Amino acid sequence: MSLRLLLPREGLADLQTGWPTQPRVYETGPSGLHDSASADQLAEWIDTGCIPAAEIAVMRAGPALNPGAFKTGDRLDPVKLRKLYASGYTIRLGNLQRVIPSFARICEAIQQETGYSNYVHAFLTPAGEQGLLHHWDQQMAVIVQMAGSKTWQLWKPVYDSPMREYQESFRVWQNDFIPAWEEAGPDMEIDLRAGQTMLLPRGWVHNPHALNSGEDSVHLTFAIRERTPLWLAEKLLERAIEDSGFRRIIEPRDMGEVALVDRLDETRQALVGFLADLDVTRLAPSVREAALTELEYTT
Numbered sequence: 008m009s010l011r012l013l014l015p016r017e018g019l020a021d022l023q024t025g026w027p028t029q030p031r032v033y034e035t036g037p038s039g040l041h042d043s044a045s046a047d048q049l050a051e052w053i054d055t056g057c058i059p060a061a062e063i064a065v066m067r068a069g070p071a072l073n074p075g076a077f078k079t080g081d082r083l084d085p086v087k088l089r090k091l092y093a094s095g096y097t098i099r100l101g102n103l104q105r106v107i108p109s110f111a112r113i114c115e116a117i118q119q120e121t122g123y124s125n126y127v128h129a130f131l132t133p134a135g136e137q138g139l140l141h142h143w144d145q146q147m148a149v150i151v152q153m154a155g156s157k158t159w160q161l162w163k164p165v166y167d168s169p170m171r172e173y174q175e176s177f178r179v180w181q182n183d184f185i186p187a188w189e190e191a192g193p194d195m196e197i198d199l200r201a202g203q204t205m206l207l208p209r210g211w212v213h214n215p216h217a218l219n220s221g222e223d224s225v226h227l228t229f230a231i232r233e234r235t236p237l238w239l240a241e242k243l244l245e246r247a248i249e250d251s252g253f254r255r256i257i258e259p260r261d262m263g264e265v266a267l268v269d270r271l272d273e274t275r276q277a278l279v280g281f282l283a284d285l286d287v288t289r290l291a292p293s294v295r296e297a298a299l300t301e302l303e304y305t306t
Contacts (some may be wrong), residue, residue: 009116012040012102013149013229014204016216021206022121026147030161031206044110046225049100049129052107053092056083062101065091067126068137069215092131100129103227117231122298125231132157132224134266137216141185142176147167148207149229154198155222157215160193161225164210168194188212189199199226209233242294247281298301 010019010199018033052058060083064071068236077088092098104114104127114125134155143164150159166174193214199205207213217224247253253274261270 009113009120010149012113013151013179014206018204018206026036027206027281028208030159030195030197030208030211032199033204033206034202035204036202040113040151040227044103044129044153044227046223048130049131049153049225052100052130053088054085056085058083058100060104060105062097062106063088064101065096066138067094067096068140075231092133095133095136097132098129098134100131100137101126103127103277105128111222114229117229119299121231122295123231124302125229126229128228129230130224130226132217134217134220134223137217137218141188141212141214143210143212144167144230145175146209146233147231148205149231150199150207151227151229152201152203152204152205152280153225153227154201155217155224156198156200157217157222158195158224159195159199159205159207160214161195161197161207162188162191162212163194165200165212166210168235169210170237188214202285206276209274239294242297243282243285243287243290246285247278250275250281253281266277 010022013035014022015033015035018031018035020291021027021031031222060074060081061076063077066072066086072091077091078084079087088098101108104125105111110127114127117123117125130138166179169175177238197205198219257270260266
């Protein structure tokens with residue numbers, strides 16, 4: 008089980024040869040993925056309370072509700088959650104790869120194919136309603152429409168290649184973003200139907216809703232955390248700990264503004280020398296192993 012469950016042959020080719028920078032939609036039809044998580048199965052997980060409350064978010068065209076709205080004590084209360092859904096709230100079931108074995112296997116297979124860790128959320132939106140508002144994400148999203156349809160209003164990225172710790176939506180948000188986007192109108196608008204998959208590259212602003220749909224919408228979002236040169240740089244720097252010179256104490260007297268400039272310059276020069284002598288051929292296998300096994304790297 009892998010990306011082949013999410014995308015048709017041409018979609019896989021697009022990822023393997025170019026990693027698209029603009030949204031693309033593919034016809035997929037029924038696939039083995041529906042055996043792992045049909046809309047009915049997602050509903051059953053809600054009704055049985057099998058998804059941890061910590062992995063659930065509930066929203067209606069705005070910020071997520073306080074978790075107390077759908078919990079009794081520390082546990083998910085399916086009755087409360089169903090009432091919220093009936094009132095028009097979207098339910099997000101987060102990190103299904105942590106609680107559903109079939110999703111754990113799919114996400115592991117995707118990482119083995121790509122070297123990218125990943126996770127999967129499910130979104131259940133009642134007909135004629137909206138959950139999340141305008142925002143952008145920090146990774147490629149593979150969006151699989153399982154039931155109903157959802158409209159995706161899309162705008163080109165505001166910032167180039169945002170990351171979790173750099174230019175993430177809420178970190179750089181400006182109050183005039185939404186009025187400006189609404190006035191200009193979307194650069195693209197896609198009505199994603201059941202049996203279709205969309206690739207949504209990181210940074211693309213999206214305003215997803217089921218306002219025009221007469222059916223409840225259910226979709227899965229597989230978030231693919233792309234590796235970056237910064238990740239490789241981190242792996243190179245990790246080896247510096249083996250050099251005692253990088254483990255020595257920076258004394259308090261050297262933390263003053265003037266002395267610190269000298270210490271920074273010395274460290275930069277030492278680092279350049281360390282990296283120049285590093286045998287990247289010997290390092291490559293361990294970095295490859297990290298790419299295939301690390302689960303929490305964020306982009």
